[in-house]
């Protein structure tokens with residue numbers, strides 16, 4: 001299913017309710033891991049109103065938001081023509097920062113998310129005429145043709161998904177990427193053993209973000225489907241390894 005920009009803005013204008021109202025039911029049931037572990041962060045409409053604050057997201061990322069946003073943009077480059085896909089929306093300015101570069105380059109940005117309330121939130125951050133198309137979609141089953149995007153971005157999605165779901169999302173991200181295209185992930189990493197926050201934060205993380213713990217103890221390539229782990233991934237670590245950027249080409 002593909003929608004032109006005009007079609008999509010009509011959909012957005014007619015079906016996305018303001019964030020204060022109860023969210024309309026989505027195309028998909030809310031995945032069990034979001035309902036069980038992340039209702040407070042993404043699912044509840046008040047959660048969106050609460051978390052969509054740049055300083056708060058920066059606090060959650062221990063003061064590293066700007067650095068990680070800049071790291072993502074740097075990996076993508078200044079010139080972003082063609083088609084970019086962001087798999088799942090996020091709080092903060094990354095999507096709008098990307099959209100600005102993409103607009104200057106004459107490209108387009110597709111953002112998918114399984115929760116309508118998240119797309120509606122992104123929409124509220126965009127300017128009229130932004131070259132951004134938003135669609136409700138499951139990262140496990142992207143409704144795009146093979147080899148259709150020049151670059152695919154996954155910003156802090158991997159640590160939220162249980163094993164099988166993460167594998168499927170990654171497979172799908174690679175499937176829709178064009179040969180020669182770039183895949184970019186920014187997420188939690190394997191923090192160094194000497195990192196004091198590792199021991200301080202781990203109990204909270206276990207409780208609040210149980211799937212993230214896997215990324216604290218393993219290289220991302222160790223938790224990927226095997227066929228993908230064999231690819232060349234360029235890894236850059238940030239904040240004592242607590243965060244990482246991974247880039248690969250198809």
Ligand SMILES: C[S@@+](CC[C@H](N)C(=O)[O-])C[C@H]1O[C@@H](n2cnc3c(N)ncnc32)[C@H](O)[C@@H]1O
Nearest residue numbers: 042088089090091113114115118138139156157
């Ligand atoms: C990108 S992640 C977290 C980003 C980071 N914590 C932040 O906000 O900066 C959060 C998003 O992933 C979305 N998400 C989780 N599972 C998904 C799935 N299977 N398909 C599409 N979106 C999904 C959630 O709805 C949520 O909007």
